[in-house]
Amino acid sequence: MIAPLEKLGWFGDETSLVIAFLIGIGFGFFLERAGFGSAKKLVAQFYLRDLAVFKVMFSAIVTAMLGVTYLAWAGYLDLSLVYLVPTFWIAQLAGGLLLGVGFVVGGYCPGTSIASAATGRIDGVVFVLGFAAGTLGFAVASPLLQGVLGAGELGPTTLPDALGVPYGAVVFAVVVVAVAGFAGASWIERRMAARDAGVR
Amino acid sequence: MEPFAHDLMDGPPEVARAPRPYANPYLAGIGIGIVLLAAFVLVGRGLGASGAFNSTIAWLVSWVAPGYAHDNGFLAGYLGGDTHPLKSWLVFEVAGVFVGALGSGLLAHRVVRTVERGPRISIAGRLALAFLGGMIMAFGAALARGCTSGQALTGGALLNLGSWVFMLSVFVGGYAAAWFLRRQWR
Numbered sequence: 001m002i003a004p005l006e007k008l009g010w011f012g013d014e015t016s017l018v019i020a021f022l023i024g025i026g027f028g029f030f031l032e033r034a035g036f037g038s039a040k041k042l043v044a045q046f047y048l049r050d051l052a053v054f055k056v057m058f059s060a061i062v063t064a065m066l067g068v069t070y071l072a073w074a075g076y077l078d079l080s081l082v083y084l085v086p087t088f089w090i091a092q093l094a095g096g097l098l099l100g101v102g103f104v105v106g107g108y109c110p111g112t113s114i115a116s117a118a119t120g121r122i123d124g125v126v127f128v129l130g131f132a133a134g135t136l137g138f139a140v141a142s143p144l145l146q147g148v149l150g151a152g153e154l155g156p157t158t159l160p161d162a163l164g165v166p167y168g169a170v171v172f173a174v175v176v177v178a179v180a181g182f183a184g185a186s187w188i189e190r191r192m193a194a195r196d197a198g199v200r
Numbered sequence: 201m202e203p204f205a206h207d208l209m210d211g212p213p214e215v216a217r218a219p220r221p222y223a224n225p226y227l228a229g230i231g232i233g234i235v236l237l238a239a240f241v242l243v244g245r246g247l248g249a250s251g252a253f254n255s256t257i258a259w260l261v262s263w264v265a266p267g268y269a270h271d272n273g274f275l276a277g278y279l280g281g282d283t284h285p286l287k288s289w290l291v292f293e294v295a296g297v298f299v300g301a302l303g304s305g306l307l308a309h310r311v312v313r314t315v316e317r318g319p320r321i322s323i324a325g326r327l328a329l330a331f332l333g334g335m336i337m338a339f340g341a342a343l344a345r346g347c348t349s350g351q352a353l354t355g356g357a358l359l360n361l362g363s364w365v366f367m368l369s370v371f372v373g374g375y376a377a378a379w380f381l382r383r384q385w386r
Contacts, residue, residue, distance in 0.1 A: 003240075003241040003242075003244075004240065004241060004242065004243055004244030004245075005241065005242050005243070006242060006243040006244060007243075007244045013283075013287075016242075016243050016289065017287065017289065017292045018292075019239075019242050019243060020243075020289045020290070020292035020293040020296065021292045021293065021295055021296040021299075022296060023235055023238060023239045023242075023247070023293055023296060024292065024293035024294060024295060024296020024297045024298075024299070024300060025296040025297075025299050025300035025303070026231070026234075026235035026238070026296075026300060027232060027235050027236075027247050027293070027296070027297050027300060027349075028296060028297035028298060028299065028300025028301035028302075028303075028304070029231075029300035029301065029303060029304045030223075030228050030229075030231035030232045030235065030300075030304075031228075031232070031297070031300075031301055031304075032300070032301040032302075032304035032305050032308075032310070033222065033223040033228045033231065033304050033308075034222060034223055034225060034228035034229070034232075035222035035223075037301055037305060037310070038316055039316040039317075039330075040316050040317075040318070040385070041222070043385050045374070046374045046375055046377075046378040047378060047382070047385065047386060052222075052225040055225035055226060055229060056225045056226075056228050056229040056232065057229065057348075057352065057353065057356075058229065059225070059226045059228075059229025059230055059233065060229040060230070060231075060232035060233040060236060060353055060357075061233070061352075061353060061356040061357045062233065063229065063230045063232075063233025063234060063236075063237065064233040064234075064236040064237045064240070064353075064357035065356075065357040065358075065359070067233070067234075067237035067240075068237065068240055068357060068358065071241065076241075077240070077241060079358075081244050082240050082244045082245065082358065083244060083245045083246075084355070084358055084360050085345050085346055085350070085351065085354075085355055085360060085362060085363065086345075086362070087360065087361045087362030087365075088345065088362060089361065089362055089365045091343050091344065091345070092343070092344045092345070092351070092362045092363075092365050092366040092369070093365050093366070093369045094340075094343055094344075094369075095339075095340045095341065095342070095343030095344025095345075095366065095369075096340065096344055096365065096366040096367065096368070096369025096370045096372075096373060097340070097369050097370075097372060097373035097376075098336055098337070098339055098340030098343065098373065099336075099337050099340030099341060099344060099347065099348070099366075099369075099370050099373065100340075100369065100370040100371060100372060100373020100374035100375075100376070100377065101336055101340075101373045101374070101376070101377040102333045102334070102335075102336035102337030102338075102339075102340055103333070103337065103370065103373075103374050103377075104333075104374050104377040104378050104381050104385075105329050105332055105333035105336055105377065105381060105384075106329060106330050106331075106332065106333015106334050106336070106337060107316065107329075107330060107333060108330075108333070108334075109249070109337065109347055109348040109349075110249035110250045110253065110337065110341060110347045110348070110349065111247070111248075111249035111294075111297060111347065111348060111349040112348075113334070114249060114294055114297045114298050114301065115297060115298075115301035116301075116316070117298070118297075118298045118299075118301040118302040118305065119301055119302065119305035119310055119311045119312070120305075120311050120312050120313040120314065121312075121314060121315070121316055122313065122314065122315045122327065123315050123316050123317065123326055123327060123330040124316075124330075126327045126330040126331050126334070127330040127331070127333060127334040128334065129331060129334065130330060130331035130332060130333065130334025130335045130337075130338070131250075131253055131334035131335070131337060131338045132253055132256070132257060132334075132338075133331070133334070133335055133338070134334055134335035134336065134337065134338025134339055135250075135253045135254060135257045135338045135342065136257050136261070137335065137338070137339070138274065138338055138339050138342040139257060139258075139261070139272055139274045139275050140272075142272065142273060142274035142342075143272075143273070145343075146273075148343065149343060154361065154362070156360075157360070157361040157362070158358070158359045158360060158361060159359045159360075159361050159364055160359060161361070162361045167359070170359055171359070174359070182226075
């Protein structure tokens, strides 16, 4: 086991903040490359005109998932030391629905709003302010929301644990679903383009 | 629609100012995937965004009303104990996102002061909805303990059960809202 390097004492907190900044630069760079500093590009996902959100997201997930799976299998990475957000499935189901609605109302998600603000979009700046105001609002309301916040608690849980199937089987299934999804997404884009051309 | 910068070496401004096309989505996705994998290997955690807002708000509130910030369970979790609340992984990562996106935008002549909106909505209307959408999303991200970056991308790659529930739920919420908001975008 040689990774995660920080957890195994290769470097301390100060260095990890420098790494955080560098990792963020990489993330922001590719988000903007993909066009995700633009609300119109992002929201087109939900009107089926441009499914880049799905394509970028799933190629990122598949890339990182295959890398993690290989490094853990080869003995380089101790997956038990990689932080897993605990599952609160009811809170996460409700939060996801709200986040999806907020995405179409506001045009961004938190990470892409930073990319849009960085590239001059005033609506991105305003979204960032709205998100900050909402965070304050949530904090103030949080004593009343403890019930829903804690709903569906299962602790740190993976899909293979929950389904009782081998890790590799889920990895394989995600790859198959992603590849089929990429083909399906491109087919939908062509269909919608043809329909729009026919209408006008 | 005035670009902040253009490369004089690229010829006349009219040519230089034209924004370059976006990258192939699969290549951009693989790029994000490699960055995410590097985060796992280097520090044992993934990407994120909403957590940086939580830390920033906790810090601001502790400045104005320190007693309240410490008594509020949600904010207290982001105050950082002995270290400064802003000395957190996600705050530094999000600062990097800003710099990285700006760099990519400048290179591709896509840094433009503008308001992104559909053909049928006013600027004021669009900005009001951007603010409202941000507020709704803040509640969603706080409930879900992460956003598209921290949950869907990071947890998705780690096959985290709650992250996959969250991700499917985001798409359901988005498609359900799309019909009602079509006048904003189309």
